[in-house]
Amino acid sequence: MPRRTATMLASTLMLIALLCAGVFFPVPYSEMSPGPTVNTLGEHDGEPVLQIDGRKTYPTDGHLNMTTVRVTGADYRMNLVEAVYGWLAHDNKVVPHETLYPDGKTEEESTQENAEEFSQSQESAKVAALKQLDVPVKSWVIVSTVVKGSPSEGRLHAGDVIKTVDGKTVKEPADVAELVTEHKPGEDVVFTIVPAKEQAAAEKANRAPTKTEKVTITTTDSDDGGEKRAIVGISAGTDHTFPFSIDIKLADVGGPSAGLMFALGIYDKLTPGSLTGGKFVAGTGTIDDDGKVGPIGGIEMKTVGARSKGAQYFLTPADNCASAAQDTPDGLTLVKVDTIDDALGALEDIRSGDTADLPKCAVS
Structure with missing residues (x-):
């Protein structure tokens, strides 16, 4: 076989081998891409x-759209070819797998956590909107989660x-940890407490809860790698x-990032006139x-x-703002907000x- 032919054959075989390796060799990355966007003033x-x-x-009228990001599942193993394609694609972003699923979280655990954050964001959106309207809201501190074991x-x-x-x-959630850590482990x-069932029954009957219980718990050491404390x-x-x-x-949305847009949608529905002036925001x-x-x-995906x-x-x-401003889609104005007051302004x-003085995002 002529040397030139042998060289070409070897190169071709090597290329095929590399492509096969790229297809079958998993890499520790996940992909993010633009997800659905939903008008909080409309229907879904x-x-x-x-x-x-x-x-x-x-x-x-108009739009107050919340935005989402699609991500690959926790169990999905991206191969090298997909990772390279994702890096080259303008509208996608390839990130280390642990960025989306830290500490080895399963997809089920991540979904549950996102659902809890989404639920909490809805509650905070309601409170923020009603506070803006000077509508009184009753609040109290609860046990949010209990750690297994x-x-x-x-x-x-x-x-x-x-x-x-x-x-x-106890007036604020932070008070609980502060009071517990006044103790030594052990x-x-x-x-x-007012048991959850009693609180639910009282709310349903529109009355104050009548039953309280005292619960004694022996503290233990924290194990999060920080300074030892009682928990x-x-x-x-x-x-x-x-x-x-x-x-x-x-449905089918998770995480806390829609809070602002829900709050604005609630505010708009509870006040006369159009908050957007018919614009698509x-x-x-x-x-x-x-x-x-x-x-x-x-x-960037949103x-x-x-x-x-x-x-x-x-x-x-x-x-x-600085991150978003690095690659702003043509025709989109990024408006910097730090509070719901900023957003309403x-x-x-x-x-x-009159948009000349809008606080626009800029690359730092």
Whole structure:
């Protein structure tokens, strides 16, 4: 066989081998891409996204779209060819697998966590919107989660209302950890609670709960790698009672990043006039009960998804602005927001057409 032919054959075989390796060799990466975007003022799967009963609502127009990101599953193993293609694709982003699924989380665990965050974001969106409207909301501290195998398992339950710790009144979720860590590991801590079932029955009957219980739990050592401290194995959160019904109908979505857009949608429906002036506004951002907007992941995917659906303006958390501004889709204006007040002020400028002074995102 001539040397030239042999060389070409060897090169071809090597190329085939490399391609096969690329197809079959898994790499520790996952992919993010633009996901669906839904108008919080409109319908999804034939139902209004925001359903409000017991309070006067007003007609709305335009768009206040929440945005999402698609990600590959926890069990999906990307091969080298897919990773290279993803790196080259403009609208996709390849990231280390552990970025999306830290600590070896399964897809089921990640889905559950995202569902809990989504539920909490809805509650905070309702509270933030109603506070903006000076509508009173009753709040209390609850057991949010109980760690499996912890001293609290079987003693405290998700939804239990925490009234006191060691006789000291609990006003904020942070109070619980602060009071528990006053103990040394191995010491007892006494919780006064309203059991979750009693709280639910009281809410349903529109009365104050009448039954409380004292639960004594022996603390244990923390094992998170930080400074050793006493823990009982729960996380505390906040629950609320609203003076009227606000229901958010949106399935197959997880995570906390739609909080801002839900809050604005609720505000728009509860106030006369159009918040958008008929414009197509999309956005993202977590929100807390006081209306503070927080950063999210996948901002580049969300701006692409929003613009592809026709968005003209994108409400962007301040901490995401620099990243989003590095590759802004043509025709989309990124508006920097840090609070719900910022967002409402920006929307006032957008609907009036006076957008010269909008706080726009810029590359730092």
